[in-house]
Amino acid sequence: MSNLANQNIYTVSRLNAEVRRVLESEMGIVWLVGEISNFSAPVSGHWYLTLKDSRAQVKAAMFKGRNRLVQFRPQNGQQVLIKARLSLYEPRGDYQIIIDSMQPEGDGRLQQEFEQLKMKLAGEGLFSQDHKHLLPEHPRCVGIVTSKTGAALHDILNVLKRRDPSLPVIIYPTMVQGNDAALHIAQAIGCANSRNECDVLIVGRGGGSLEDLWCFNNEIVARTIYSSQIPVISAVGHEVDVTIADFVADVRAPTPSAAAELVSRDNSDKRQAFVNYQHKLLGEWRYYVSQHKNALQQLQYRLNQQHPMYRLQRQQQLLDDKEARLRRAIERHLTHTRQHIARQEYRLQLQSPVRRITSQKHALSIAEGQLKDAMQRQLLKRRYQFGMLTEKLDTVSPLSTLSRGYSITQDEQGTVIHNTTDVKPGDKLITRVADGEIYSTVTSS
Structure with a gap:
């Protein structure tokens, strides 16, 4: 019974090591938003800071292998979004986070919301190829959901006019930017489905920033595209722009003009078929990547946990901590030494012959004054006595x-x-x- 009890008795080192392992293995990767304070960047190249909000704070470290990728210099008081893993600094028992990436809060928050919604919808199967419709080989009518004043509509109509002037087109005008744009886009897609006038829909707009394209990263738009009985081609922005609508749509076109080429006939039906197969393959590849990305991240995380770099990082943090403690100890020693020297200088000044000579000079000056006064008094007294004797002498003088x-x-x-x-x-x-x-x-x- 005593042996079992002894096995449950932890040393402090063992307890901290166990807690660190639990934090790193159970919690995994977390996203945090907060305000930077107590930022420091010692000569080792690592960053140490505190991330806080109005009610709590947590210590954080970002090692130089990762902070070199940050595109800005963190400042105290700055709001940031970070991706990090939980850990424990064993020598002090401090719970902390190890930062993997850092972004200013505005851009970072949008990117985080994008990733979260993508993972959620992928988990629900909205990106599945099994649900996607094939584009009609020879569309009878094309619907366009976009702004009636935007450049995207102009580009689509120009391509359709050049390639297939006889193809009917129905425009479902909508807002494509702003807080209410997502609802308007969803309503336009719903309107096209209820009227059932066309057999393919192009949904999109021209290029812009992540914030400009944000309405196409909205959940209601994604679910509306998923529920559409009409095949949907997503044509949002430029080729490098990727939105949630691209993953949900039946086909993703790199640009609005490319979408118009997909739905229009030209003299080469084989080329059109090739393009269709190419985009289908691209869609399947994107779905495959999306499905396996999370698994790869988990495997990468598990691999990273076994990587000697993390142990080296902990040792580097320990070295920085000891360096800081040594610096403080040296400063305390220097302060104590300076105080001791100051006290010795004061005592030396008290025993200085200069002070004694000055004191003796002062005493000598006083004694000299007293001597002069005594001599003056004695001289007056002798003069008086001499006068008296002179008078007496005069009385008997011949x-x-x-x-x-x-x-x-x-x-x-x-x-x-x-x-x-x-x-x-x-x-x-x-x-x-x-x-x-x-x-x-x-x-x-």
């Missing part, structure tokens, strides 16, 4: 006494003469008075 009329007499050696006995005739004397000195010589004592 100069003050001299200024009151007294004098001091000294000999040449500077000895003060106190008595007459201190001198003798001939001595040189210096008498100091208030405003100077008087020199004299002793004549008698």
Whole structure:
């Protein structure tokens, strides 16, 4: 019992691998329409994007082997129609789609609707050769379902006039372009059948874009042609234009003029028979291709699933993912390193001798100012003290006494003469008075 339980225990890797296999094998090819966002195109050449609508989104990848076929450069916000297969990116467990083809939504949507209707009607047997009528060998009257003002009618009538002027023609005019054209075409075909005036119908118009020819890709027109009791020749556009009406009609003519040649007699009945057989063979070939195209697509899909390219694509996506993670890790490391360097530079600036010298210069400037102030105060104080001492000195100075009329007499050696006995005739004397000195010589004592 424990062994059975252990068999049902999955690893994450095994679970993701199983889910991927289920998605790729069960869902197959899907068509999606949505808006592009988060578009990226790394150097590997692959495209990665998100496809979204108003309520949901899904991740998508388109590898370079396929995106080289895309005729435009995808842009964020662009509406597109894509053909893709479901898958799972195992390393992250992300559900995703692998895009096989991409088209702008307008043209792509019409092409998708064309393919869907063709597959639906083919499945119902509307293209089957067993249901197709043979064209009358010698038509008695030809009906034409087209615009009464179009070039196609002019071309058909010119050919009929040149090849078989006696052949009666009935025109069932109708719109061949626009939203209401399909209903008008179906009504014209129905009118021809109800009146039963002709034994072959040419239904068509001149060439144009897929949108211009769209009324001939309408289901109601297809079913009306299928239900017609009168053989119908589809003559829509040019030879390269293909519509649903071509597949349902009894015979497809490459152009309106070619349709007129099919129904008109000329001098070569064998040539006409050959052309009829040729177009019948072409119709059978188209039916065969239509019947086997889906089977071939399924076989191609199964073959592609075994192709090493898909494994290589998954490995390439894994490489892109790791490259992106490595780039983010490098950026984080660089950011961390830059922050560390910035912090170290800040700390270095805090310890820089330039800042200390600037600080010491500032302190020295302050100390110098303080010293000058102290010296100034000390000088003022000394001057004051000097003034006081000078005043005191003046009070005891002999100069003050001299200024009151007294004098001091000294000999040449500077000895003060106190008595007459201190001198003798001939001595040189210096008498100091208030405003100077008087020199004299002793004549008698």
